[in-house]
Amino acid sequence: MSELPQDLLQRVFGYPEFRGPQQAIVEHLAAGNDALVLMPTGGGKSLCYQVPALLRPGVGLVVSPLIALMQDQVDALRQLGVRAAFLNSSLDAATAAEVEQSLLRGELDLLYVAPERLLTPRFLSLLDRSRIALFAIDEAHCVSAWGHDFRREYLELTLLHERWPDVPRIALTATADPPTQREIAERLNLTEARRFVSSFDRPNIRYTVVQKDNSRRQLRDFLQSHRGEAGIVYCLSRKRVDQTADYLVEQGFNALPYHAGLDAKVRAHNQRRFLREEGIVMVATIAFGMGIDKPDVRFVAHTDLPKSLEGYYQETGRAGRDGEAADAWLCYGLGDVVLLKQMIEQSEAGEERKRLERKKLDQLLGYCESMQCRRQVLLAGFGETYPQDCGNCDNCLHPAETWDATLAAQKALSCVYRTGQRFGVQHIIDVLRGSESERIQQCGHDQLTTYGIGKDLDAKTWRSVFRQLVASGLLEVDAEGYGGLRLTEASRSILRNERRLSLRKELPSRKERERNVRGSIVVPPADMSLFGALRELRAQLAREQNVPAYVIFHDSTLRNIAEHRPVTLAELAQVGGIGGTKLSRYGERLIELVREQG
Template identity: 85%
Template sequence: MSERPTDLLKRVFGYSQFRGHQQAIVEHLVAGNDALVLMPTGGGKSLCYQVPALLRDGVGIIVSPLIALMQDQVEALRQLGVRAEYLNSTLDGETAARIEQALLRGELDLLYVAPERLLTSRFLSLLDRSRIGLFAIDEAHCVSAWGHDFRREYLELTILHERWPDVPRIALTATADPPTQREIAERLGLNEAQRFVSSFDRPNIRYTVVQKDNAKRQLRDFLQQHRGEAGIVYCLSRKRVEQFADYLVEQGFNALPYHAGLDADVRAHNQRRFLREEGIVMVATIAFGMGIDKPDVRFVAHVDLPKSLEGYYQETGRAGRDGEAADAWLSYGLGDVVLLKQMIEQSESGEERKRLERRKLDQLLGYCESLQCRRQVLLAGFGETYPSECGNCDNCLHPAATWDATVAAQKALSCVYRSGQRYGVNHLIDVLRGSDSEKVRQCGHDQLTTYGIGKDVDTATWRSIFRQLVASGLLEVDAEGFGSLRLTDASRVALRGERRLLLRRDTPSRERERAPRSGVVVTETDLPLFGALRQLRAQLAKEQNVPAYVIFHDSTLRNIAEHRPGTLDQLARVGGIGGTKLARYGEQLLDAIRAAG
């Protein structure tokens, strides 16, 4: 190794020091050792293999399932003067052949490739004739057959070690609970590899959960504080994506839809706009987002309940990759729980898989209903203990009140039992509140002893009670009975009054969202120069047909605006400006600073 990792980091990437475990990982890999890296999104995973690939003899082969991420990272590396390419299905034959020849001639530093292409006999033969510095397996959780992004080809990646036993491997993921971590090590043959586990905490993200009332209005109110900023809104179905995208456009937001049912060209066009324009709100199913490297996503909103805590963590992790303030906002209600339970039971999965999905959904419900610090509950799902309250979630900022709901819960459970455990929450509330509806009379439920015993409790509170009883395991959804509720074994103790029940008292969502949020904070004095620098960046990005953040991150522009360097040497001290960027853009940046006065 002729150059020290820290020197290369400064020369190429423009940063004076590594963060967290980065330096230890780099040195471990440069020495020829294998590694399994667990690091949150935005924690700097890419540098853990990019730096060693530049320091070791030979090309770094990066296995990634994500076409969008490949393209983004290659464009960013080229801006740094790194010889990087990718091979995937978007390339024509002539371009792919040119890249393959560059690989054989040893003219590449990094080559990104999809697992499907890597595993072809033709590509393996190419690698046999090339000098390989390392293998990096990104998004390694895709190897987990029980995970949310399973890719069958990942199971075959053990061939890398079998065929090239002396080439070091690094597997990386931002989303793996302890069982998934063990599965990654086992399936990729990395049981002997050193594990580098960073905290999964994303301190810049504020977590908020609201009880669904009017989802469109609630989303609109939340987005008012993010007007003009980029973000993602996740919906459970394609139909919901279309409805919410149309609604947000009506409300004056620059919103676009994204789901698998759209024409491929439309999807690609919308994704390109999201990546390259400012302030786009992407309304999407979870088909969108994996591998999106856009650093200035200021919020991720879920208008429907995700399927697992793991999936929720990964999706929210797409916000605030630049380390600046970001929001993760989730609205959910009992209807979400009923729908997801039905989807699990009606799927063609085996019973073991269904049991796992039920457990994961219950874990997420526990997170949603918890009165504890959100960050503590979330990180506990990844085997991590967060030592104190975070002060940056709704439960810390606006602690929810609790109330003794023992008697109310007995009434609710008794109503479920006496009505035959065959009805959904709306009908049960009608019975409890003494409704004179036709259905109540037809069923004879106006004759039940529970008829009208809950008149003193409003509908919203009863809905909250039933939701929390389901989340706490005292009621369960009969997925085959059109969402009807039935008692569980645990409910007997509550029915007999032998268990005191403290439930969350729901508060209007607006009261829990008052604290304003902002991303990159720029002082009023620096704002004109910051704006001018962003305009320059937009112009450069348009000329080169690349996303603006590939040129410079907002945080780099803020630092320039704050320190106002007057020479190239001073500019070189700003984080994120390496040698190549200094040579390409230094004079233009200095001109913009001088023009701002």
């Protein structure tokens, strides 16, 4: 290496020092060694292969499944003066041929390529005639056949090591529990590679879980403190996406839908707007978002229960990549559990896969119903122990009250048994509360001993009881039938009065609305005028170059300029995120604006 990693980091990227394990990873890879990197979203994974690619002779090949986002990643590198390009199906033949010639002439520092193209005989032949600095396999969890983003092409990437054994490889992911970590290492032939496992904690994200009680209104109330900010709202079905997007537009939010049922051009247009405009709320199925590089997503909201804790972690990780305050908000009910369990049972997957998916869903349900610090439960799912309460989740900020629900549980379990263990929760609640509905009378359930014995509790409280009984394993959903509830072996001890049961008291909806409202970027009032002017300049520069605003500068960089008010190029060079190329390209205009604002 002719240049020290830290000097290159400052010269090109504008950062004075590495974060966490970045420097150790960079030095390990630059020396020609393999690495498996597990680092949370926003932790700076890209630098771990970009810096070594610039330090080593040849081109760094980045394998990524994210075709739609390669353009933005390359735009960001070109802003830094890095010779970067991508090859994927979005390019016309002439442009692709031009990139290939640049590769052969040794004119590229980094080349992003989709796995499907990488594995073609034509492209492998191009690589045989090129000098390769390293292979970076991004989103490495795609290799897991049990995962939520499985890509079959990833299984064939062992070919890289077989064909170029002396070229170092780095596999990176932000989403992998311990079994998935082992699977990545085995499937990519990286069992001997050094592992760098960072904490999965995202301390800037506040986790909140609420129980469904008019989810549209709850979502609207949550979003009130995020008006004008970028965010993602996840829904389970395409229909819910369309309905929710329309509703948010009616409520004055700049919302767009995204799901596989939309025309490809519409999807691409909406994604481009989300990435390049400010304040867009993307309402989407989980088809949207893998590898989203947008740093200023201030919230991720789930209006339905996700399928696993791993998926939930990945989806919420798209918020707050810039390290600023962000929210992860989840609204769910027992109906979500019933629907997801039915989807598992009705799928064509084998029994082993179904068993694993049931286990993952139960793990997520345990997270939702836990009265423990959310961060502790979430990180435990990734094999990490968080030593204290985080102080930045709903359970820490508003500790749950409990009540002795033994008698209520006995009534609920008895009613499930007396009605034949084949009815859903709403029918059971109607029986308990003494409803005079026609269906109850037709079934003869108004003659049962449990009819009307639950009038002391309202329907919302009963829904909470049943949801927690399912989460505790005292009731199970008959997913193969029509979502009826039935007793488990564990319920016997409650019915026989052999143990007491405490359940969570639900927060009044008023408290859900009285959340602590946090600004996304904390800027002192004295600096707000300059900060606003800097954002306007950034937007103008982005429009001129047809790139997202964050590719020019992150909000945190503009905040630092507003705070320190540099008036010389030397002073501006000390601001994090301004490397040599950006300093020469934008420095004079920034300094001029600072001087104008006084």
